[in-house]
Amino acid sequence: TQLLEQSPQFLSIQEGENLTVYCNSSSVFSSLQWYRQEPGEGPVLLVTVVTGGEVKKLKRLTFQFGDARKDSSLHITAAQPGDTGLYLCAGPKNYGGSQGNLIFGKGTKLSVKP
């Protein structure tokens, strides 16, 4: 069974701090996606990582895909209150063989206090 484990489950930090959240699996994924979900809204895609070892940057957010494509991390530099939200990782079931059947992690709930 493919599972994505995210850690930490909760993270509360002050504005300006850096943080890293993790998404781990014992299974290989063809790609991993990171979403942000705000209360009462659907997940919004931030990035997709595809190649082992790949690093992608989105302003203050840096995403990395593990070399073995079993894990990913999201690093936020100088966090701001606007970064507050639930960060979800997701990957295609069955190594990309399923049409839109994504497996999600449980998420990291981030709170950035001013």
Next chain:
Amino acid sequence: EPEVTQTPSHQVTQMGQEVILRCVPISNHLYFYWYRQILGQKVEFLVSFYNNEISEKSEIFDDQFSVERPDGSNFTLKIRSTKLEDSAMYFCASSPYPGHLVSSPLHFGNGTRLTVT
């Protein structure tokens, strides 16, 4: 930016009743999906739909569930006889091409919160 819209935002129903959750996918998208998220739990895949047929369904999507594209714009999820454990947030999503392609990410709506009493 085009978005997926879902109605209603909140639906309360009694156990045993039928509910229909409605979605308007992004207009040029061809692949449609339903996911659900029980409070405090993971987002879970229910079904994918393409060319008026179910492409894939999960073990959650049993005989009480059905999907339909009744016209060129709507995509619906029907739950025939609701149970207490069906209470969840139901998300519709769409993509222009098959959703496992990197070039074809899923666009999610804001969900319908279904409460079964």
